[in-house]
Amino acid sequence: MDLRREIDAVVMGASAGGVHALQAVLSSLSADFAPPVLVVLHLPSGRPSRLPELFAPHCARPVCEAYDKQPLEPGTVVFAPPDYHLLVEDRGHLALSVDEPVLYSRPAVDFLFDSAAAAFTHRLLAILLTGASADGSEGIAAVRRAGGVAWVQDPSDAASELMPSSALALAGADEVLTLNKICERLAAY
Amino acid sequence: MTDDAPNELFDLEIRLLLEAVYLRYHHDFRDYALSSMRRRMRHAMARFGCERLSDLQHRLLHEPGLFAQALQYFTVQVSDMFRDPLYFQALREHAVPVLRTYPSIKLWIAGCSTGEEVWSLAILLAEEGLLERSLIYATDINPESLRIAEAGAFALDRVAQFSRNYLAAGGRASLSDYYTSGYGGVVFDRRLKRQIVFADHSLATDQVFSEVHLVSCRNVLIYFNRELQDRAVGLFRDALVHRGFLGLGSKESLQLGPHATEFEPCVPEQRLYRKVAA
Numbered sequence: 001m002d003l004r005r006e007i008d009a010v011v012m013g014a015s016a017g018g019v020h021a022l023q024a025v026l027s028s029l030s031a032d033f034a035p036p037v038l039v040v041l042h043l044p045s046g047r048p049s050r051l052p053e054l055f056a057p058h059c060a061r062p063v064c065e066a067y068d069k070q071p072l073e074p075g076t077v078v079f080a081p082p083d084y085h086l087l088v089e090d091r092g093h094l095a096l097s098v099d100e101p102v103l104y105s106r107p108a109v110d111f112l113f114d115s116a117a118a119a120f121t122h123r124l125l126a127i128l129l130t131g132a133s134a135d136g137s138e139g140i141a142a143v144r145r146a147g148g149v150a151w152v153q154d155p156s157d158a159a160s161e162l163m164p165s166s167a168l169a170l171a172g173a174d175e176v177l178t179l180n181k182i183c184e185r186l187a188a189y
Numbered sequence: 190m191t192d193d194a195p196n197e198l199f200d201l202e203i204r205l206l207l208e209a210v211y212l213r214y215h216h217d218f219r220d221y222a223l224s225s226m227r228r229r230m231r232h233a234m235a236r237f238g239c240e241r242l243s244d245l246q247h248r249l250l251h252e253p254g255l256f257a258q259a260l261q262y263f264t265v266q267v268s269d270m271f272r273d274p275l276y277f278q279a280l281r282e283h284a285v286p287v288l289r290t291y292p293s294i295k296l297w298i299a300g301c302s303t304g305e306e307v308w309s310l311a312i313l314l315a316e317e318g319l320l321e322r323s324l325i326y327a328t329d330i331n332p333e334s335l336r337i338a339e340a341g342a343f344a345l346d347r348v349a350q351f352s353r354n355y356l357a358a359g360g361r362a363s364l365s366d367y368y369t370s371g372y373g374g375v376v377f378d379r380r381l382k383r384q385i386v387f388a389d390h391s392l393a394t395d396q397v398f399s400e401v402h403l404v405s406c407r408n409v410l411i412y413f414n415r416e417l418q419d420r421a422v423g424l425f426r427d428a429l430v431h432r433g434f435l436g437l438g439s440k441e442s443l444q445l446g447p448h449a450t451e452f453e454p455c456v457p458e459q460r461l462y463r464k465v466a467a
């Protein structure tokens with residue numbers, strides 16, 4: 001797949017083990033990586049996340065936390081804030097919601113993936129990483145139904161295999177990749 | 190057929206259904222954020238056993254009783270007492286000293302849902318000795334939620350979190366001073382309620398109903414598109430007295446809208462603003 005020509009946005013989801021995995025993935029993005037990158041990392045609720053501070057030093061692209069109706073900027077890495085779901089409102093804007101948690105999680109990967117699939121259809125790349133939750137499975141299914149591309153981390157390579165293995169069982173994937181491979185593919189952009 | 194045809198068709202069905210609901214029941218959801226509306230419409234279809242959204246539209250048009258139930262799916266009723274404790278602390282530290290200077294105080298909680306925010310504010314005002322001369326308008330479009338809000342009864346398993354938030358918000362006593370428990374739940378002190386008016390009011394279709402000194406509208410605007418957000422903020426501006434306070438949810442802001450210049454940040458991190466002269 002030619003990322004540069006075929007993809008307008010990238011969404012990522014992770015839970016347990018996700019900080020480490022996302023540090024690797026985000027540090028593989030080159031300075032000219034053009035699609036916006038939207039990320040849900042499960043977080044403990046009720047405190048500020050400091051995710052931008054945590055990830056910015058590892059990433060060649062700007063990193064921020066989403067606010068409501070934020071315009072999507074090329075090549076910007078946007079994290080879901082704690083206690084809010086992050087959604088793609090349309091191809092140019094994000095949205096937030098305080099709907100009930102999914103499988104105890106808010107933000108939920110399913111909200112992001114599902115809404116991004118509706119907005120970007122086949123021009124979307126979804127990457128599901130390590131996690132001890134089945135959140136993200138429905139999202140991967142929605143991405144694939146809409147014709148988007150789903151990469152799922154190889155469960156045997158993941159710190160916590162439940163998230164990727166649940167998605168594979170429910171929806172399959174276009175590719176099952178190790179973390180290293182995912183980084184290599186993104187770095188080749 | 191292209192890949193995205195099913196999505197486009199679903200969006201079309203949503204638009205038709207919202208139009209039908211507006212014409213039939215005068216509830217206007219047409220300018221709500223589409224991304225979360227899609228999810229909720231899917232849930233409603235599952236709940237009412239409809240294979241297509243147009244089937245649900247048909248039933249909604251012909252079964253008014255069903256619309257009352259479906260209203261729970263058009264809106265999101267998630268709330269918490271002293272949600273974002275630092276917001277309530279900011280009210281205490283920055284708004285209360287100004288409110289104190291008025292002989293009588295009017296406050297408007299727009300989109301109050303099941304009342305957690307209302308009872309929180311009433312407790313805060315009581316602790317500051319201001320409740321007696323305050324009038325709180327608590328409004329929402331969901332009659333079921335307004336009923337729950339007015340009852341002031343909440344499940345016992347939520348109270349530990351409420352108490353933690355209360356203390357983190359700078360509560361002066363113990364939350365348990367304000368409720369009595371029984372029947373697996375707690376009921377807040379009726380005396381707090383004497384100064385609260387619960388009323389049906391839509392930010393999408395209704396007008397300003399009173400002059401107020403403070404508006405708190407939290408996690409309501411996120412469900413609106415930009416146009417409807419602008420309408421709602423316009424209502425707040427018109428309702429507020431000169432230098433009145435406006436509090437929003439922690440991820441909402443005025444910076445994108447046309448009303449940005451009509452307010453100045455008071456406690457920016459807590460989304461507390463003040464109205465300035467136009």
Ligand SMILES: C[S@@+](CC[C@H](N)C(=O)[O-])C[C@H]1O[C@@H](n2cnc3c(N)ncnc32)[C@H](O)[C@@H]1O
Pocket residue numbers: 098264265266267268269272299300301302303305306328329330331334390391392393394406407408409412438
């Ligand atoms: C997520 S709740 C917010 C509850 C509370 N303010 C808080 O922050 O915890 C959103 C509320 O907005 C209400 N709402 C939705 N549309 C509205 C409208 N057009 N006018 C007034 N309230 C509305 C919903 O019924 C719901 O009770």
